[in-house]
Amino acid sequence: MTEQLTQPKPATPPRKASPTRLKILQVAASLFADRGFSGVGVNEIGEATGLGRGALYYHISSKEDLLYDITTAYMSDLIADGKAILDSEVDPIIRTQKLSRALMMTISEHLSEMTVCFREIHALTAERRRAVLSLHSDYQAIWSQSLSDGLAKGQFRPIPSTVLKGLLGMYFYSFLWLDPRGPQNAADIGDAFAEVVLRAVRV
Template structure:
């Protein structure tokens, strides 16, 4: 008898959760399939019933992160009553909260990007470009509206993404600042540099 679909889905989520911890702690290449199977209480044969390969797991972690980032930014851009300043403020805050809340996954995203196959890397790169293009669009919209000064929108978007992503390296949950406080400070800093001035 085959395993019910919802039960199989729950098991796959459990496997992905275990993979995130192991890949983050030990690295992708240093994590054996047997170690992953042991972590979820399965033998290797049963593990392969739920996943095709270790590389597929890594790709799914990458895909989940970038898809969630994109979904948030798409939702922000779809709100018609927001000014470009409001959009960028919300975009930066959403990005930083994602990084803070999913540090292990973000760490894997950046440290193991070359460990997935070429075709998978291309798919992820396409989504990263789309995310960057949406940010560039917000900045260009702000310049056109007179809210932002004249800047190279692509450079500024890259700066914002880089600044926000680097949080995974140094943020400590329970530390001096909460993720929300850091998000507000980062947004304030970025917008202060962009805001158009009179004269």
């Protein structure tokens, strides 16, 4: 992942991280989600991972490096999953349901990472911020494509892009209230949100 981190390229998924780096990312995401990126020091990440500051710097080049990796990894996964759904499912309604479940389950299963992803973009350098926002646009384009296909098939009505942004915000904002151990699981919430989207877009 290191190469792409030092030269951020929009919409390019990072390569597979080593187990140690994955652990560092998980621990850092949890700390950042809990106290905010600026509120967490590299020393704490070193302690929390059990590596110490010195060994930590063997695996990362900076704290912002970690933030960039966290904010791109799962958005890249969402894009890959979304493209696979577009390719494998042609029915606009079932597609919407599959995109909805996949998004809600990713947010639920990686809540710390997604919290950081949606909340700490401003802490990135300008270039990396653009790269992350470009990933967000690529993800939105998948939904947009799916809605356009439904429109072409006469099943969906046209909606303004602000409404699509709003509908995606319905999912994204859930990092603030979602309880992965709550009574309603992520798949059920995904199905309920799919119904909202479908009611919003169906003719």
